[in-house]
Amino acid sequence: MKNVVFITIDALRYDMLKEILPCLKNIKKLCEESSFFENCFTNGAWTGTSFLSIFTGKLPSHFQSLKVTKIHSFTEILRRNGIKTAGFHTNAWLSRFFGYDKLFDVFYDGLNPTKSGFYKFKRFMKNILKNKPKLSRLFEFLFAVWKSLKNRDQNNSIILTQKSIDFIKNNNNFFLWIHYLDVHEPTIDINERIMFKRLKQFLLNYKAMYHKEKLTKQDLDYLKSLYKTSLINIDHEIGKIIDALKQTKKYDETAIIITSDHGQEFMEHGDFGHNGSVYEEIIHIPLIIKTGKRENKKELLDLKELFHTIPHLLGLKTKKNMLTMKGKGWIISEGYINQIHTPENPIIKKENLKIAIRTNKMKYIKNRDKEELYNLEKDPMEKENIISKKASLGFKKILEGVYGKT
């Protein structure tokens, strides 16, 4: 293939994509000529760590920092081989502050706070209110309301799609990465034209994010429907990119990859969003690779293998690739407990790691003071912890092999 278009959808879990696939006109059609990976898992439980793994091919804890350096990234291999690279997104955790701009020839991270009057105003107000925490929180809240009413994510997605189309038209032999944020909370129905209803949707998201204990079943159902509606919107954007590839006659020589960085919790294990847990709703993500042939892949694989697979798709020699790999029978996902992520101090603290080892049938989870074991065949919702000393032995051996003696 001459080109790869790598589309990532923030916080998209596998089961939700599967459920709504019949309504996703463009992704569904793409599946007819793609490998569909049923058992692919992320190595990091949130954006910062997950992408670190994807771009470097290593577990997140291999690094001391969330900052990615170009010498570790597969994009550098592509560039050395004359392939033009571009990255378009609006997620601050993947921005120039974390080194992502250095990975691409053309880069856009949506950050331009110095030019935006509203962000200047926000900084000014935060400064004034710095000794008044209650007022400061109220201001933050109102600012978030304004952002949601402005249809932030939809506007961003349209910009990202347009940038991608322009790049496709003007380049040959390229790697293009687009990261959409629409299904990430707060999720708002962008087709809802009545501002009051959009405000209501935002307030429900706010309740989920800050007062999750008050969520009712009805609330959760509504939040899930907003999530699915947002996915339909992304499908529409993906359709535009596919059209551009076809119009420029580049479609047949372009591999398209669709995946996600992690899933999303809707209170299955007492939490909303993605806050470091490693249950299935967080680590099981979809992976679709358009190669021209329809195939259902059942092998247990993890996203860090994209490090080898993307250069392989572009015709470069690699040790292995996901299209022919059988996997080693288990994968590791890294979550965290009590980790505070700040751009100023982007360190993944080893003592805060929560490690999941996932096989086809079982999942073992270990953090500093707790062990869990689930039989996923009998208990797919991971409700009954069946840990015992004997049962944990094999998993501890794997841990030792990967992390050394602790």
Ligand SMILES: [Zn+2]
């Ligand atoms: Zn994310």
